[in-house]
Amino acid sequence: MNNTKVLIVDDNALNRKVFEHIIGQLYLYETAENGKVALEKLRKGKFDLILMDIQMIVLDGINTLKIIKNEQICQCPIIAVSAYANESDRDYFLAAGFDDFVPKPIKPKLLLECIDQHIRKNDAALTSIADQDSNSELDLKVVKQLLKFNTPENIRSVYDEFIEESVQILSDVENLIANKQFDEIGEKIHIIKGNSGTLGATAIYNFSQKFEKNIKTLNFENTLEESLYLNTLIQLFKSKIQTSQLLNP
Numbered sequence: 695m696n697n698t699k700v701l702i703v704d705d706n707a708l709n710r711k712v713f714e715h716i717i718g719q720l721y722l723y724e725t726a727e728n729g730k731v732a733l734e735k736l737r738k739g740k741f742d743l744i745l746m747d748i749q750m751i752v753l754d755g756i757n758t759l760k761i762i763k764n765e766q767i768c769q770c771p772i773i774a775v776s777a778y779a780n781e782s783d784r785d786y787f788l789a790a791g792f793d794d795f796v797p798k799p800i801k802p803k804l805l806l807e808c809i810d811q812h813i814r815k816n817d818a819a820l821t822s823i824a825d826q827d828s829n830s831e832l833d834l835k836v837v838k839q840l841l842k843f844n845t846p847e848n849i850r851s852v853y854d855e856f857i858e859e860s861v862q863i864l865s866d867v868e869n870l871i872a873n874k875q876f877d878e879i880g881e882k883i884h885i886i887k888g889n890s891g892t893l894g895a896t897a898i899y900n901f902s903q904k905f906e907k908n909i910k911t912l913n914f915e916n917t918l919e920e921s922l923y924l925n926t927l928i929q930l931f932k933s934k935i936q937t938s939q940l941l942n943p
Contacts (some may be wrong), residue, residue: 698813699723699740703732703755704747704775709798713745716802717809720910729758736767743812744768746792748776759791771812775800806911814904831927831934836894841940850941856893857932860886864925871918879917880909886924898927 699722702713710725717723724741726732730753732744748755759772774787777798787795793812796805840849863882870878887902889895905920935941 697722698742700809701726701732701735701741701744703729703744703750703758705750705752706747709747712800713805716800716805720806720907721809727752729753729755729761732758733761733767736762741768742770743809744770744772745775745796745809746772748774748787749778756790763791771815773808773812803912807913810907810911810913814907831895831897831931832938833894833896834940837938837940840893846941846943850935853893853935853941856889856895857928857935859889860898860928861925864921864928867921868918871921876909876912876914876917880906883909883924895931898924898931901927 698720700717702710702717702723702725704710704713704725705728707727710727714723714725721742724735724739726735728750729746732746733753735741736744746755746758750758755774755776759774762768762772771793772791774790774792774795775798776783776787776795784795794808796808837849840852863886867879867882870876870882883902883906887899887906890898890902901920901924905924908914908917908920
C-alpha cells in the first residue's frame, strides 16, 4: 500500500463498505456519509482522489462538486458514482465537472483501473514538476551520501551491479509477458523499484512504482510497452553513471 489517500463519499453504509474492501488493499482511505461531511474533511486534510456518489440526501454529489470547484477546496480528481446512470451518461458527468464516471453496481476491476489512471495522471504532473528541480535520472544527494562511507570505485560497482541485475530482471519479465504470466511480474518490478529508490535512480524508481501498481490492479494493457520503456530508462541511467564525475573522478 502506498500513501495515496482516497475520500469515499456515499450516504449508503453498505456501499461505503464495498468501496473500502475494493480499494483498501491498495490505497489509504477515509469515508464521508454525505457531501457536507466530505467538504469538512476536504478542508481539513489532503486527498489524492474523491469517489463521489451522486444521489445523497443531505448534500448531493453535483452540488458538492460545485462548492469544491467554486471555493477551490482541492485540485484532485473527482470521480462520479451513480446507480441511476450508465456509461452513456458519462458525457453529462464530465460536462458537470467530474473527471470521470463509474456506474453502480461497481465492477472492482473497472473501479481500480479508473482510480489508477487518474492517480497516475496526477503523479506524472507532480513528477514533471519535481524533475525541474532535481536530476530526473540520478539523485546526486544520494550518491554523495553513499560516498561518505565508501570509495567512488566501490559505489560505482554497486551501481553497475544494479544495472546488470535490472537488465536480467526485465529479460525475465519479457518472457513472463510472452507466456501471459502477468501475475508474476509484480514481484520482479518490486525489486527494481526498491533498489532504484535506495540508489537514487529517480526516473527508474518513479516509473517502476507506476508499473508495479498497474500489475497489482490487473491493468495489463500496456505491460510490454512499460517493460520496454523501463529498459530504456535503465540504459539512460547506465550512461549517466558512466559520465558521472562523482563516480568517475
